[in-house]
Amino acid sequence: MDADERALRAEIIANCRWMNDSGLNAGTSGNISARWGDRMLITPSATPYAAMAPEMLASMPLEGDYGAWEGPLKPSTEWRFHLDILRARPEARAVVHTHAPYCSALAITRREIPAVHYMIAAFGGATVRCAEYAPFGTAALSANALAALEGRCACLLANHGMIAFGPSLEKAMWLAVELETLARQYHNALLIGGAVVLSDAQIEETLAAFKGYGLQDPPEPAA
Template identity: 50%
Template structure:
């Protein structure tokens, strides 16, 4: 399947994240569940230059198709999609504020009522792991147990 409309919506969402200051440069990524697995943004490509056909189809076995390489963070997108069938999309952002807080390597306590959006009484922060690794994916999945959001340490 081509998923043309969905691809266009993902590109629009990526550009909107940049406009809102939630990402800078080529950081961050979005995936959306499709019957074949999930669509994910490509690695190292500016959202302003990205076109719908640049998105990559990933399968849960780690194989992919498309003209680009998948985001280096495809592993945690895959693992979330595999473990959490209710999740339809994963958004990974590098906002200045979240990145700053992640360097503290601490959970964010419920100091504001919007913490509840994360699904619990805190936003958990993972231990540090190198980007794109299975260790980071495993750590993110653990931090997301009974939650909808987490911070990746120093990320």
């Protein structure tokens, strides 16, 4: 691998370690992928982040032999939705999946996140949907995630966790943190009597303002 690819692999590992250190994830449950040319780089299965080195990441073709991989360790069990998102959403450069505590708590109740804060517009609309349940690592889970991500750049996974993607690894991580922040705010609002939800018009106003700041371009529809 060349120096640029090694640097991206190292960045993926650094972000994995950070998301565990920050409490956004725990153990080996989350995973991160990034687009590298016509391939996807993804964290390997069941490997502690502290012990991970750049050459241990799996490399998978975005087109061609679906599910093929190269590397010393097999890819994360969630490689399907990472690969399918990168294939279906050309604007996606990196995908972050975590079992973030508040996102997971809402996903366990199978709630979407409504427009309880204007920052929900950063995800492309007035809600962050909760994908229907399917077992981890399955084609069904990937299909459910793609449906929930239509017109959005993040979703919850029923009884599981969350997904966020962005035009760079840095932006995908930012969105993952913002999503967990929204989930915590919504959770806390439910504890004290419920939330006042912003109107669609108010979210459209925020989306327009975000374009001026360069914070969020509306996600393109899923292919």
